[in-house]
Amino acid sequence: MEKLTDIVREETEQYAGPSLNATLQVVNDEARQVYTVISIGKPPANEPARAVVMARVTGDFVVIESDTTDKPLINALIQRGIPRKQIILAYQGESLPETI
Numbered sequence: 001m002e003k004l005t006d007i008v009r010e011e012t013e014q015y016a017g018p019s020l021n022a023t024l025q026v027v028n029d030e031a032r033q034v035y036t037v038i039s040i041g042k043p044p045a046n047e048p049a050r051a052v053v054m055a056r057v058t059g060d061f062v063v064i065e066s067d068t069t070d071k072p073l074i075n076a077l078i079q080r081g082i083p084r085k086q087i088i089l090a091y092q093g094e095s096l097p098e099t100i
Contacts, residue, residue, distance in 0.1 A: 004082070005057050009024040009035050015053050015069060021045050024052055033057040061096055063088045 009028060012035040016026045022039040030037075036054040041047035053073050054066040062082060067073050067089075074087055088094045 002080070003028075004060070004062065005033055005081060006034075007077065008055050008062055009059055011080060012037055012055055013071060014076070015073075021027050022047070044081055058096060061086050061088055063090050063096065067091060081093045 012028075013026050014057050016024045018024070019039075022041050022045075024037050027036045027038055028034065034054070034056040037052045038049050039047075039052050050068075051066045052068055053064075055062055055064045055073060055074040057063075062077060064073055064087065074084075074089065077087055078084060088100055089095055
């Protein structure tokens with residue numbers, strides 16, 4: 001199986017690119033294994049930047065901190081072979097097991 005960090009990076013980066021009212025920009029921190037796409041508003045709206053999707057790798061787990069998309073990151077990760085039991089939806093109140 002591919003490296004967990006590679007899968008998470010590749011799948012989060014799929015959300016980047018232009019959109020109608022914003023630019024969706026990749027902001028990753030490889031050292032901390034945090035993978036993020038932010039929305040930067042375009043004129044005339046110029047809305048503040050916000051995280052569209054944000055995930056981090058902690059041990060053998062993927063913690064999804066934020067996902068405001070209509071195509072949830074969890075589905076893409078499962079399709080890539082990551083078991084649901086290794087995915088933590090922090091934005092829905094799930095937490096890592098105590099043994100981590």
